[in-house]
Amino acid sequence: MYILSNTVNASNFVSGVDKAFLLIMGISFVFLIGLTFTMLYFMYKYNNKKNPIATQIKGSNTLEVIWTVIPTILVLIMFYYGWAGWAPMRKAPKDTFNIKVTGRMWNYLFEYENGKKTDTLFVPMDKAVKLKLVSLDVIHGFFIPAFRIKEDVVPGREKMAWFIPQREGLFELFCTVYCGMNHSYMGSTVKVMPQPKFDAWYIDTIKHVSVAVDSPTATGQRIMKNIGCFACHTVDGTKLIGPTFKGIYGSKVVIQTNGQEHEVTADDAYIKRSIYDPNADIVKGFNKGLMQPYTGLLSEGDVQQITAYLKSLK
Amino acid sequence: MQTAVPILHEVSYLEYKGKYKGLFSWILSTDHKRIGLMYMYAMMTFFLIGVMLGLAMKLELIAPGRTIMGPQTYNALFTVHGVIMIFMIVIPGLPAVFGNFMLPIMIGAKDVAFPKLNLLSWYIYMTGSILVICSVLFGNGIPDTGWTFYAPYSFKTGTNLLPAIFGAFVLGFASILTGLNFIVTIHRMRCPGMTWLKMPLFAWSLYGTAWIQLLATPVVGITLVLVALERIFGIGVFDPALGGDPVLYQHLFWIYSHPAVYVMILPAMGAISEIIPTFSQKHIFGYKAIVASTIAIAFVGYFVWGHHMFTSGMSGTAQYTFSILTFIVAIPSAIKVFNWISTMHKGSINPDIPFLWAISFIFVFMIGGFSGLVLGALATNVYVHDTAFVVAHFHFIVFGGVGFAFFGAIHYWYPKMFGRMYDKAWAKIGWAFFFVGFLTLYSPMFYLGMMGMPRRYYDYLPEFHAANILSTLGSWVMAFGLLIIIINLFRSAKNGAIAPMNPWNGKTLEWTVPSPPPTENFEDIPVYGEKDGPYEY
Numbered sequence: 001m002y003i004l005s006n007t008v009n010a011s012n013f014v015s016g017v018d019k020a021f022l023l024i025m026g027i028s029f030v031f032l033i034g035l036t037f038t039m040l041y042f043m044y045k046y047n048n049k050k051n052p053i054a055t056q057i058k059g060s061n062t063l064e065v066i067w068t069v070i071p072t073i074l075v076l077i078m079f080y081y082g083w084a085g086w087a088p089m090r091k092a093p094k095d096t097f098n099i100k101v102t103g104r105m106w107n108y109l110f111e112y113e114n115g116k117k118t119d120t121l122f123v124p125m126d127k128a129v130k131l132k133l134v135s136l137d138v139i140h141g142f143f144i145p146a147f148r149i150k151e152d153v154v155p156g157r158e159k160m161a162w163f164i165p166q167r168e169g170l171f172e173l174f175c176t177v178y179c180g181m182n183h184s185y186m187g188s189t190v191k192v193m194p195q196p197k198f199d200a201w202y203i204d205t206i207k208h209v210s211v212a213v214d215s216p217t218a219t220g221q222r223i224m225k226n227i228g229c230f231a232c233h234t235v236d237g238t239k240l241i242g243p244t245f246k247g248i249y250g251s252k253v254v255i256q257t258n259g260q261e262h263e264v265t266a267d268d269a270y271i272k273r274s275i276y277d278p279n280a281d282i283v284k285g286f287n288k289g290l291m292q293p294y295t296g297l298l299s300e301g302d303v304q305q306i307t308a309y310l311k312s313l314k
Numbered sequence: 315m316q317t318a319v320p321i322l323h324e325v326s327y328l329e330y331k332g333k334y335k336g337l338f339s340w341i342l343s344t345d346h347k348r349i350g351l352m353y354m355y356a357m358m359t360f361f362l363i364g365v366m367l368g369l370a371m372k373l374e375l376i377a378p379g380r381t382i383m384g385p386q387t388y389n390a391l392f393t394v395h396g397v398i399m400i401f402m403i404v405i406p407g408l409p410a411v412f413g414n415f416m417l418p419i420m421i422g423a424k425d426v427a428f429p430k431l432n433l434l435s436w437y438i439y440m441t442g443s444i445l446v447i448c449s450v451l452f453g454n455g456i457p458d459t460g461w462t463f464y465a466p467y468s469f470k471t472g473t474n475l476l477p478a479i480f481g482a483f484v485l486g487f488a489s490i491l492t493g494l495n496f497i498v499t500i501h502r503m504r505c506p507g508m509t510w511l512k513m514p515l516f517a518w519s520l521y522g523t524a525w526i527q528l529l530a531t532p533v534v535g536i537t538l539v540l541v542a543l544e545r546i547f548g549i550g551v552f553d554p555a556l557g558g559d560p561v562l563y564q565h566l567f568w569i570y571s572h573p574a575v576y577v578m579i580l581p582a583m584g585a586i587s588e589i590i591p592t593f594s595q596k597h598i599f600g601y602k603a604i605v606a607s608t609i610a611i612a613f614v615g616y617f618v619w620g621h622h623m624f625t626s627g628m629s630g631t632a633q634y635t636f637s638i639l640t641f642i643v644a645i646p647s648a649i650k651v652f653n654w655i656s657t658m659h660k661g662s663i664n665p666d667i668p669f670l671w672a673i674s675f676i677f678v679f680m681i682g683g684f685s686g687l688v689l690g691a692l693a694t695n696v697y698v699h700d701t702a703f704v705v706a707h708f709h710f711i712v713f714g715g716v717g718f719a720f721f722g723a724i725h726y727w728y729p730k731m732f733g734r735m736y737d738k739a740w741a742k743i744g745w746a747f748f749f750v751g752f753l754t755l756y757s758p759m760f761y762l763g764m765m766g767m768p769r770r771y772y773d774y775l776p777e778f779h780a781a782n783i784l785s786t787l788g789s790w791v792m793a794f795g796l797l798i799i800i801i802n803l804f805r806s807a808k809n810g811a812i813a814p815m816n817p818w819n820g821k822t823l824e825w826t827v828p829s830p831p832p833t834e835n836f837e838d839i840p841v842y843g844e845k846d847g848p849y850e851y
Contacts, residue, residue, distance in 0.1 A: 013693075020693045028684035035655060035680060039673055042658035043665055048595070054662040056851060059600040059653075067652040068645060075641035075687065082691025083634055089696065090630050138467040139560055141625065141700055145766025148697050152625045154561060155466060156554025159627060172775065176700035176768040178460050179467060181385050184771035287472035 010171065010192075011147035012164040016085030018148075024078050089149065092162035096130035097123070103133070103140035103153040103175070104292060105241075106182040107228035114202065119228070121173060121190045123165050124198035133159040136292040141176030144190055152177055165192040180290075181241060182231050220309025223302050232291070235313050241290055243283045249311045255281040271307050324837070326733060326830040344429035345833055349436050350415030351731070357411065358800070360402045360443060365793065367395040372755070372789040375782050378774050385772040389458040390473070392770055394450055396461025401482045402443050404716050405574055408581035409492060409527075410439070412723050413520045415731060417496060419824040419831060420514045420848075422505025422840045427498040431491055439488035445481030449474050460770060462571075463538070465552035465563035469545040476542060483538045486531045489577075493527030496520050505823070507842030511605070514822045514848040515598065518605050519584025522612035526573045526580075530616070534570035537563065561626050568619035576615040578712055580608060582719030583650055586672050589726050590654050592820040593669035594661025597849040600653040607646030614643045624695045633692060640690035647683055651676060664818070667741045671722030674749050678718060682710030685760065703763020709756045721745075721799065728803065729813030733830040736806035744798035751792025758785040822848045 009015060045051070099121070100111040110118045123129045133142055133153045140153040142161060151161040175186035193201065224230065232241040243253075253266050257280065264270055264281075273280060275298060278291040298306070325331075327347045334342050340352060371391050374381045383391075414432065418425050426432050450456050453474030459467055468475060500521050504513065513521075541563070543549045550556030552563045591598040598604065620628060620636030628636075654676060663669065685707040688694045698704065729735050758781035763769075767778045774782065816825040827835055 017693045017697050020691050021688065021697070024684075024687050024691060024694065028687060032680050032684060035651065036677055039655050039658065039676060042655065042661070043663055043673065046594070046658060046661050046663050048662040048664050051660075051662050054594060054596040054851060055660040056597050057599065057656075057660060058597050059603065063652075063656065064600055064603045064649070068649060071645050071648045072642075075644055075690075076638075078687055078691050079634075079638050079641050082637060082693045082695070085691075085693025086633075086696060087630075087692075089693075138470060139464060139626075141768070143700070143766070143768065145697075148693075150625050150696050150699060152627060154554075154627055156559065157561070157627055172766065174766065174768045178389075178464070178770040180458070180471065181389060183389070184385065184768075184773045287470075289470045290472075 010165065010167045011144075011149070012166065013085070013089060013148045014146075016088065020078070020081040020085045023081050027074055027078070089162075092130045092160065093128050096128045096162060098130050098132065099123075100132045100134070101142060101153070102136060102297075103142065103186075104136040104228065105138065105180050105290065106175070106186040106231045108140075108142070108173070108175075108186070108188050109227065109297070112202070116202070120188055122198065122201060123190060123192055124202075125165050125168055125192050125194050127195065128162060128164050130160065130162040133161060137290070138179050139177045140179050140186065141174075143174045143176045144171060145174070146171040147190075150176060165190075168192050168194060185231070217309040217312040220305035220307070223298070223305055224309065227294070227297065242286060245310055245313050247314055249307070249313070254284040256284060257281050268307055271310060272303050275303055275306070324828060324832040326828065327833045328733070328830050330833040342433075344425070344433050346414045346418050346425050346429065346432060347731075347831065347833075349432055350411050350413075352436055353406070353410040353414060353439070356440060356443065357403050357407065360398050362800075364395055364398040364403065365796065367391050367398070369789055369793055371395065372786045374772070375774070376786040377782075378776060378779060380773075386455075386458065388772040389460075389770070390450075390456035393457045393460050393478075394446075397446055397457070397478055397482065400461050400574075400712075401485050402439075402446065404578045404712050406439060406485070406489060406492070407578065407716060407720060408585060408723065409496065409520055409523055409577075410435075410488075411720075412516075412585065412727060413492070413496060413523075413581060416727060416824055417499060417517055417520055418503070419827060419835050420517050420822050421500065421503060421508060422823050422836065422842075423499065423503035424834045424836065424839070426495050427502055428495050432495055435488045435491040435495070438484060438491065442481045442484035442486075442488060445477045445484060449477035449481065453477070462567060463541055464567075465541065465544070465558075465560040466554065468541055469548075469553065476545065479538045479542055483535050483542075486535045486538075489527045490531045493524035493531075496524040497528065500524075505840050505842060507846065509842075511602065512842055512847050515587035515601070515604055515608075516581070516584035516822075518608050519580045519587070522608045523577050523580045526577050526612055526615065530570045530573040530577075533566060534574075537566040537570070540566075561623070561628075564623050564626055565619070568622045569616075572619040572622065573612075573615045575708075575711070576611055578716045580611060582675070582716045583608070583647075585719045585723040585726070586654060586675055587650075588820075588822065589668050589672040589722055590657050591849050591851075592726070592818050592822075593664050593666060593672070594658050595664070595819065595851050596657055596661035597851060598653070599656035599659070600649075601849070603649055604653050607649045610646040611643060614639065614646075618643050621690060621695065624692060625699050637690055637692050637695075641687070644683065644687060644690065647679075651680060651683075666818070667738055667745060668722050668726035668818070670742065670745055671718055671725060674745070675715065675718035675722055678710050678714030678752065682707060682714055685710065698763050700769055701763035702759040702767045702769055705769045706756045706759035706763060709759070714752060714756070721748075724803065726818070727824070728806075729817045730824055730829045730831070732807045732810070733813055733828075734806055734808075734810030735813045735817065736802050736810055740798060740802040744795050744802060747795025748792055748799060749795070751788050751790070751795050754788025755785055755792050756788070758782070758788070821850055 098113055102109040110121050135153040135155040142153050143150040147163045149161050149163050151159050171190040173188045173190050234240055234244045235246055237244050237246040248266050251266050252263055254263050276293055276295045279288050282288050327345055332339055340348055374383055374388055455473035457475045457478045458471055458473050540551050544552055550558045552558045552560050618640045621640045624633055762778055762781050767774055813829050815829050
């Protein structure tokens with residue numbers, strides 16, 4: 001646990017969770033050590049060399065009652081602390097800063113109310129932040145250890161998590177529900193900034209993350225990087241979950257449409273269809289259903305930028 | 315007590331010549347003892363495969379980034395490791411091996427109620443296991459879903475999952491039929507005078523287990539069929555794109571798979587309840603309390619599955635109800651521990667190797683149980699759920715608990731099963747390495763989980779490195795201990811010193827028949843008198 005590290009009180013839930021943790025661990029250690037030593041002591045004291053004749057004792061109702069009642073009371077206390085640390089997580093306050101979190105294989109996308117989209121979670125300090133969690137493909141787990149929050153991100157459901165960040169800095173964010181090949185790489189970072197700093201960052205908005213135009217293809221590459229294309233597709237010819245992008249533009253591709261095999265040329269229309277409706281045509285040798293439609297996440301302009309970049313990959 | 319006087323020249327079950335010769339005298343035998351041994355040999359083979367997969371995983375995790383394999387291979391390894399260990403070894407484990415071998419003898423019967431059904435169960439078990447192995451050897455990629463087969467990933471992945479799911483489905487039938495067999499055996503075949511409350515505790519634990527096997531296993535069967543149908547036809551029960559609900563899968567899966575944990579641990583507790591009184595030469599403390607706690611665990615165990623799903627999406631009411639029930643199921647386990655330790659009090663303890671396994675079982679089981687309290691409480695569960703902490707917890711219970719009890723049981727009953735004694739010095743050395751290695755392997759995972767490292771991670775951040783190195787080192791020490799234990803047991807089956815009928819001075823009925831027992835166990839069915847009982851020292 002982060003108990004002794006610099007994440008003390010990183011969010012409003014830390015003290016409640018850690019209190020329950022310490023209580024349960026404390027009681028457990030007392031019993032573990034006590035019972036282990038009793039066992040070893042009996043083994044020494046009543047060794048058959050020292051004590052050749054056992055005294056037959058069949059039981060004691062008093063003892064049975066004692067060691068049923070005392071553990072029951074103790075576990076009910078543990079239950080209470082567990083409940084008390086958890087209950088506030090279920091109920092977000094009314095006035096919150098809202099962010100939509102979209103999980104997909106294998107990255108998270110964060111969308112802010114002003115339209116800003118990032119792959120790192122930026123949050124203002126000392127302000128209640130409410131996350132709307134959605135998944136586009138399989139179940140993911142949204143976990144920020146320093147904040148003690150975890151919620152599964154389930155396709156077809158809209159889940160909620162909230163917290164008040166109380167410490168400035170960078171914190172880790174993991175995916176905790178196994179979601180395929182690159183599950184362990186589906187992490188990101190949370191950046192907590194004081195309100196003024198956050199506001200400056202927040203207002204400075206261009207719809208997509210950073211769009212610095214240093215070459216005609218750089219924008220397309222940036223967009224693809226931010227949205228996570230390269231988790232499944234390479235640009236160097238290596239085969240991953242999806243086909244490589246190397247030399248893709250203008251090439252002949254063998255695809256399956258409704259089980260029928262045929263050959264098409266990878267042109268603008270094909271690339272657009274592959275992004276907006278990826279499961280209509282499946283490239284031979286790959287599996288259906290692993291990529292989700294990017295409709296609504298990428299504009300027509302974005303797709304054009306991506307196509308421009310793909311053309312450059314000879 | 316009136317028992318059969320052992321006739322030394324009586325033909326043992328190992329030497330018995332029936333209708334068939336050689337291998338067929340085993341694979342066509344309906345003798346519960348031979349079937350028990352066949353289960354044991356099969357499981358030992360699968361277990362060694364599972365151990366090697368585990369060692370490969372630990373080796374990969376010795377450093378961040380790629381060490382010896384890619385992420386897809388790693389994901390396949392933890393899936394196959396889990397499926398083999400859970401479905402093929404730990405769930406059937408103690409009932410199939412020691413239940414088959416010892417239950418009829420312990421209750422004074424000549425065999426189980428349905429010997430042919432018993433053999434059929436073994437064939438079903440082997441069929442299911444071979445199907446699981448086939449999923450690895452053939453088809454388009456090794457299954458990579460984890461042993462939990464969570465929807466919707468389980469019907470999206472392109473790997474060869476169907477044989478694995480079908481294998482687990484088939485294995486379920488072996489479990490159901492064995493459970494049925496044991497229930498009927500215990501009800502109908504106890505020797506005259508052995509009332510319910512004079513039955514050995516191992517038999518009681520098998521009785522509780524058998525009911526879970528019978529009632530809960532069909533649930534996982536139908537769930538796995540639904541996953542298969544979802545994969546093949548897209549029926550839309552679990553697929554959210556078709557209006558299904560992936561969380562429903564988790565409910566169905568854990569409605570079986572949580573009680574399955576008690577299928578694993580109850581017989582383990584039963585074996586410990588035999589070893590401790592024998593080696594303390596003392597009546598078990600609180601017989602009735604242990605029986606009651608067995609029944610309570612088997613019963614309450616049905617109602618706690620939700621604690622696997624505190625972050626999946628449930629109402630708050632459901633969450634705290636499952637939390638409180640989880641805490642309640644901890645109490646009967648605690649009662650058992652208190653009674654075991656009290657049995658040692660004022661006993662005459664022979665600290666021989668089965669006893670060492672038994673007390674190390676209690677120690678690791680307590681750690682597993684206490685970490686279970688952390689997982690039962692809501693606030694802490696949300697924090698450590700799906701992290702390495704959970705992996706440590708269930709290895710302490712499933713491997714520490716069931717595994718230690720299995721090794722304890724095998725060292726306890728070995729002289730009876732094979733008629734020979736293993737080398738005790740080597741057995742102790744093996745135990746020591748195994749015990750130290752076990753703690754070094756799994757304890758760091760508690761720490762890693764508390765630091766926030768998620769489970770099923772192929773790669774990890776540099777801050778998790780040190781604990782992972784320690785864990786990998788532990789895996790080697792444990793494997794070395796395991797090697798010593800297994801070699802010792804194998805060699806001794808042929809070369810060990812001839813074992814007497816009752817080497818530990820036990821009082822249960824299996825110690826009243828020759829070692830190894832004759833084919834029909836008893837010349838004359840024993841009769842329990844007024845003063846007789848399994849723990850009357």
